[in-house]
Amino acid sequence: MSEPLFGIDGARTELELERWAAGVAAKAERYQDMQRQVTAVTSTESSRDGIVTVTVDSAGALTDLRITDQARTLPGAEIAALVLNTMRQAQSRITAQVTEIMQSTVGEDAQTVDAVVSSFRQRFPEPEPEPPQHDHVRERRIGYNEEWD
Template sequence: MVSQPQFGGDGYQTEQEVRRWAADVEAKAQRYQQMQAEVAAVSVTESSRDGVVRVTVDATGAVTDLDIGDRHAELSGAELSREVLTTMRRAQSRITGSVAEVMERTVGDDPQTVAAVVGSYRERFPEPEPEDGRHTGSPVEEISFDRPDDPGPGTQPPRRRPPRRPRPDDDDDDNPWGNGSILS
C-alpha cells in the first residue's frame, strides 16, 4: 500500500517525503503493469477424461487451441460436442485460480483489487456441472408449442395456397387493371 506523504515539516523533509511517495507510486504502477502482462499471458489447457478432446483457453476464456483425437469417430456428433463444451468449461473454470496466483504475487498488498478481479473471473467462469450426469441446478424442462394442425416433427406441413382474388368481369384493353383500381 502506498502511504501518503507527511507534509508540514521543513522543506528538506517535505521534499524527501514527496520523492519517497512518488517512488512508491511508480513501483506500484510497475507492479500493476506486471500483473496485467502476466494475467494476459494466462493460458489453461484441459483434456477430456477419455483424452479425445484437448482445449486451451486464454485469460479471456477464448479457445486458442482445440485438438480432437482420432478416437472421435467412436463418438456421436452430440457426444463429441458435449465433450468439447465440457472440456472448454473445465479449462475456463481454472482461469480463476491462475489469475488469483498472479494477483497475489504481483499486487497482493491491495486486497480490494485482488478480490474484485478474482471475483469477476469467478463470476464469468464458474465451476462446471459435475460430469457424472447429476445436474445440481434447477431442472430443465422441454417445452413445445404444438399446434393442433401440426403434423409432428420431421414432416412437412401441407402447402396452403393463398386465396385467389376475384377478377373483374370486364377486361378493358385500355385499362390493364380492369374496372377497379390497382389496389382492389
C-alpha cells in the same frame, strides 16, 4: 505506503515527495506486471477419455482444439458436448492462476484482488461434471452400419 508529511520544512517535504512518488511508481509497475501476467494466462484441459483437448486464453477464448481419431466412433452431439465440457473445465482453471498472480503482485491491495478474482469466478464457474462415459464399442455395433467404417 504511508502518506507523505508535507509542509514541515522544505528539505523534508522534498524528501517526502520523492519517497511518495517512488512508492506510486513502484505500485504502478506492480499493477502493470500483474496485467501482463494475467493476460498471458492459458489453461489446457483434456476430456476424461482423452478424445478432446482444449486450450483457452485468459479471456476464456478457445486458442487450440485437438480431437483424436477416436472421435469417429462417437455421435456428433457427444463430440460437441465433450468439447464444451472440456472448454468449461479449462476456463474454470483460469481463476486459480489469476488468484496466484494477483496475490504475488498486488496482494497488499486486498480490495482489488477480491474484485478481480470475483470477476473471474463469475465468468468462469466450476462446470457441471462430465456425463458418464458410454461404452463406445457397444454404440458402434448398435448405432453404425459396419460398411461405413
